[in-house]
Each structure stands twice: as structure tokens, then as C-alpha cells.
Amino acid sequence: MPRNIESVCIIDDDLIYINLVSKIIELKKLSESVLVFNNGKEALDFFLQSLQKEENQDVPQVIFLDLNMPIMDGWEFLCEFSKIKNQIGKKIDLYVVSSSIDSRDIERAKSIDIVSDYLTKPIKLGDFERILI
Structure with missing residues (x-):
């Protein structure tokens, strides 16, 4: 049975990647909105x-998180978000999405209990469909 994903969140500083992912989600009707x-x-x-x-209806059901960003990177976000996630009261699947293929980054991300999976950029359409359908 398909999931009804109302909202997806992209946390990333790469505008080209953001536009591409947003367009795929929109064209394939994988979510109603993208934050x-x-x-x-x-x-x-x-x-x-x-x-x-x-x-908290605005809270997304799925988060795609990049690791390398200015101001607060993905690792810092994971640390802070893990402190409040249980207070949100809504199931959120969080996927780390990075261009890094360093096994240390992958293992570190997967060892964090709030991380659903680690995906390497560019994300394949099949991964989006597996996650969002």
C-alpha cells in the first residue's frame, strides 16, 4: 500500500540538487509539499x-539531510535534532544524503539511531520511490 507522504524536507545548500530533487518529487507526485x-x-x-x-501538521514525514553545509552542518543538526525528535510526536524518517563515499561517514551516520539510511548523491529515482511510496 502506498504511503501518503504529505511533506518532505530537504536540508541542503546545493541549489541545483534542491531543484532537481524538488522537481522529481513534484513530477512523480511523491509528496504533497517540499520544505x-x-x-x-x-x-x-x-x-x-x-x-x-x-x-505540528507542518512537520515533514521524511527528511533528506546533507552533511556538508555552512552555519550548521549535517552532523551538528543530527546531534541537536536527536535531542528533540521524540518531543515532536510524529514519525519522521531521516535519510543522510551525501556525496561522501567515505566508509567512516557512512558508518558514523548509520550508527545514529534517528538515521533511517545513508544515501549517496546523486539519489536514484528508485531510491525516491522506495522511500516515498
């Missing part, structure tokens, strides 16, 4: 604000 943050701090601020609301 975009250019660094971990913007995203963390959004999630902290959502904790202040009665209903």
Missing part, C-alpha cells in the same frame, strides 16, 4: 518552533 532549508540551523529552528504549536 527546503539551506543549512541545519534553519531546519533546527523550524523544528523547535513546531514544538511550540498545538498541532
Whole structure:
């Protein structure tokens, strides 16, 4: 049975990647909306604000997180987000998406309990469909 993904979040500073992923999600109708943050701090601020609301309908069900970004990178975001994730009260699947093929990065990401999987850029259409359908 297909999942009904209302919202996907992309946390990445690469505008070309963001546009490509957003277009794939839109064309394939894999989600109703896409939230975009250019660094971990913007995203963390959004999630902290959502904790202040009665209903957190805006909170995405899936997050695609890049590791290398300015201001707050993906590792810092994971550390801070892991402290508040359980307070959100909504199931969120978080995928680390990086161009790094370094086995240390992959193992480190997969060892963090809030990470669903590690995907290497560019993400294949089949991966999007597997995750979002």
C-alpha cells in the first residue's frame, strides 16, 4: 500500500540538487509539499518552533539531510535534532544524503539511531520511490 507522504524536507545548500530533487518529487507526485532549508540551523529552528504549536501538521514525514553545509552542518543538526525528535510526536524518517563515499561517514551516520539510511548523491529515482511510496 502506498504511503501518503504529505511533506518532505530537504536540508541542503546545493541549489541545483534542491531543484532537481524538488522537481522529481513534484513530477512523480511523491509528496504533497517540499520544505527546503539551506543549512541545519534553519531546519533546527523550524523544528523547535513546531514544538511550540498545538498541532505540528507542518512537520515533514521524511527528511533528506546533507552533511556538508555552512552555519550548521549535517552532523551538528543530527546531534541537536536527536535531542528533540521524540518531543515532536510524529514519525519522521531521516535519510543522510551525501556525496561522501567515505566508509567512516557512512558508518558514523548509520550508527545514529534517528538515521533511517545513508544515501549517496546523486539519489536514484528508485531510491525516491522506495522511500516515498
